[in-house]
Amino acid sequence: MSPMITINRQAWDLMVAHAEATFPNECCGAMLGNIDGDVKSVTQAVAIENSYTGAQGARYELRPEDLLEADRKARAAGLDLIGIFHSHPDCDSYFSKTDLENSCPWYSFVVLSIKGGKFDHANSFLPNAEQTDAPKEELIWPKS
Numbered sequence: 001m002s003p004m005i006t007i008n009r010q011a012w013d014l015m016v017a018h019a020e021a022t023f024p025n026e027c028c029g030a031m032l033g034n035i036d037g038d039v040k041s042v043t044q045a046v047a048i049e050n051s052y053t054g055a056q057g058a059r060y061e062l063r064p065e066d067l068l069e070a071d072r073k074a075r076a077a078g079l080d081l082i083g084i085f086h087s088h089p090d091c092d093s094y095f096s097k098t099d100l101e102n103s104c105p106w107y108s109f110v111v112l113s114i115k116g117g118k119f120d121h122a123n124s125f126l127p128n129a130e131q132t133d134a135p136k137e138e139l140i141w142p143k144s
């Protein structure tokens with residue numbers, strides 16, 4: 001079975017709302033849930049402040065302590081921190097060279113494309129251990 005990530009309604013609504021609210025800047029956050037083999041289920045999303053000090057229209061950064069806090073939140077709820085999401089304002093959902101360099105191979109990376117302030121499409125990427133490539137995995141979100 002190929003890797004797949006599903007996102008529930010509650011988590012998805014928060015991710016999209018956060019990405020649209022921070023437009024035209026990039027947003028970021030954590031995805032919490034469960035992993036069963038190749039299938040990841042996101043049941044909770046946490047918005048995290050973009051800590052990049054330069055222009056945030058094309059870049060995001062997560063503070064390590066914010067990520068640790070999300071990990072604690074996950075464990076307290078009996079969940080795992082399974083991925084990171086961020087947005088690409090007025091840009092398609094792809095995994096950039098910077099995204100790859102700042103990634104880590106044990107998380108899924110969901111990129112939401114926000115065009116004109118509204119959600120357009122999304123993809124999920126799985127960086128390899130060498131951080132030289134990040135193939136897509138199947139992403140399933142609730143369609144409204």
Ligand SMILES: [Zn+2]
Pocket residue numbers: 086087088094095096099111
């Ligand atoms: Zn990016």
